[in-house]
Amino acid sequence: MLFNFVAIALLQGSSLFAFANPLAEVPHRPRGCGSIIDEAKKNVAELDFKAHRRIATAVNGLLAAGPTTLNVHFHVILKDGSVRGGNVTDSAIQEQMNVLNIAFLTTGIQFNLQSVNRLQNSRWFSGAGPTVSAIQDEMKTELRQGGAADLNVYTVGFESGPDQGLLGYATFPSDFESFPEDDGVVLLHSTLPGGSTPDYNLGQTLTHEVGHWVGLYHTFQGGCRGAGDEVSDTPAEASPAEGCPVGRDSCSGGGLDPIHNFMDYSFDSCMNNFTPGQVTRLRDQIATYRNVPGGVIPPLSSLIPELPSIVIPEPQVPSSVLEEPTPVSSAPVEVIPSAPIPEASAPGAVYEAPAGPRPTARSFVDFFRRKI
């Protein structure tokens, strides 16, 4: 696929041809998965999204054009002053920001590093995680900055307790209203570019976690059946991919598994794209729940002038903002009959806080877990 090729070229540069023999000498080391959002909780979240969905993207410059930049607050938790002890270098953080911004180019969202806060706390470094929430609650309550549209990243060690060995976890946009202090991404420090975690040290763990933070599910959500990840152009996948299994096709029909997608579990070197359907969903998610205004998503070629004029598929957008908006996702949807599902709001509509019952349980997602 042309789109994939462009993204691969952007991210991988000269290592493009390394895909030829993907798993030959790579030791078996799956990302693994401790827990993911269950279908029941996902269905509740999706009903809320359908009821309050704010359409963010439009065509022909009718909404504000240009990429939207979100602020990032980086909280480096260390147990000692060494890199091994979590004291990642400024250049690793900058490199991580570059990787994140290249990965998000096609979404029209860019990230600006606003602050770096280094803090020595070995309890947080070792024990912060989604399972024992007291430690991470203490950390986030003390450190989190900004509002719903500000990304807070905490780098830790996941060295002890039930969350030992995690690569990272994130909160969803729809949880912000109920749990604002909890919002953000917690990341294994050695997944930053140049870090010491084999196969997961090119910075795509943060890309993947920020994908959740802007409202995307795993590509393997729900397996082969049902609405899956609520995005129509990511073929269903029975289970997470491991390594870089080119040609994998774990569900009949629908196409090959999206192993190069940032929301799968492949190695960092294997990940290179969000699909247009994911871009539409994430822009609408953050318009709805993070009050990030919509806009025209600029073509990739306008962001990187030196790129040759390659045709990039445009994100899926309503055909005209003057027409009745049509639901964006064509994925089959499980509808609970008694629940009223209002029309999606028009592009540019005035934002209204979602009404109705709010989630009562936090949905940490994506407990990436190294084999330990």
Ligand SMILES: *[C@@H]1O[C@H](CO)[C@@H](O)[C@H](O)[C@H]1NC(C)=O
């Ligand atoms: C952590 O690293 C920064 C710069 O990389 C340095 O200024 C700081 O002193 C280090 N922290 C400790 C506790 O050594």
